[in-house]
Amino acid sequence: MPELLYDLVFRAQRIVTPDGEVAGCVAVRDGRIAAVLPFDAAVDGEVVDLAADEVLIPGLVDTHVHVNEPGRTEWEGFASATAAAALGGVTTLIDMPLNSIPPTVDVAALETKRDAAREKCHVDVGFWGGAVSGNLADLRPLHDAGVFGFKCFLLHSGVEEFPPLPPGELEPVLRELVACGSRLIVHAEDAESIDRATPPDGSAYARFLASRPRGAENLAIAWLLERARWTGAAVHVLHLSSSDALPMLASARRDGVDVTVETCPHYLTFAAETVPDGATQYKCCPPIREEANRELLWAGLGDGVIDIVVSDHSPCTPELKRLDTGDFGEAWGGIASLQVGLPVVWSGARVRGHTLTEVVGWMATTPARLANLDAKGAIVPGRDADLVVFAPDEATVVDVQRLAHRNPVTPYDGCALTGVVRGTWLRGRRIEVTGTPQGRLLRRGEP
Known part of the structure; x- marks a missing residue:
């Protein structure tokens, strides 16, 4: 033969x-x-x-990354973000529409971002569009220009140039996205609930946690689900941290509401009880909650209510983290984890009886499916040869100084993990992050 x-x-x-x-x-x-x-x-x-001792897995697909370029490249940038992604086994990422300047809320801004990314990306990169107050007329052109869907905030985003979507504008946006065949991905926290909560000032983590109560998240998710039910829109709940919301998400899905859900490695790893006071590297919104809540999120993954695990990589400079004062009220909220997500999730999954196949489903196959990236996320004939050699039993300790992230700030510094990425291939070519970037800029609907 x-x-x-x-x-x-x-x-x-x-x-x-x-x-x-x-x-x-x-x-x-x-x-x-x-x-x-x-x-x-x-x-x-x-x-x-x-x-x-090595396993071949498909390249991960991270649909929740804040690259921040242009405008805030000192926070991260396409070169450093995609190098970190490749070293962590991520071969495709989709960049969020905010924290860059300009935000991706119209076609001109999208082209500015594509120009900033061109020839800098070690992995393939796509883009979300933004749905903000007043840009309803921009959604269809952005969709036609190839964004993978649209992100909105139901409360202040943390940056002035990306305003929240007011309650009266959400339903028209959902109806427009139904007409486009696109999905709305939502930062779901209720603004009034947070305005009325304990202020987050000071170094006590318990006080910061009280400033972002579960009720704010639960109320916003319930409110979103009903509007998705009324309009028939496809919606996605970003960075779920409140396990209280799992029953209503499961119920809505049984009723036929097109809702998908993500959580993040930090919600599956850390617990409020062990976050030191003043340790602002742990600050994120919504916040890291209690140990019992964390275990219920793992259960939600296991039973399929939570679909995917993505990083919500949201870095900043050390100065903005206010490590000098440890003041949670003043510090930027966001966790840098793009390079370490796979060993972090695998380390937690294996001790709870989950398989590497399940982890690949949460971090590669299902994110690719939800983003309609038909060539990504699985070792199947016809798909891109995005492949990772992973040693699942090798022990490692995170050293923030050795990560490719632009800024050396992450709560994972010093964490003992299991699992090491030994090589990453993009379309059959090994990624060398010191070499010429070979990533492509992706558009929705293109092969």
């Missing part, structure tokens, strides 16, 4: 596919997965033999 001709072949005893783990060969031709073959298949092409 003649040998088969491929550009590259990965041979491994463990390959994570949508059907579970298999031993075999993943053959690559012209940047795509050409075939998944038996382990002992005769092949012609460069062969990458994985070690006995």
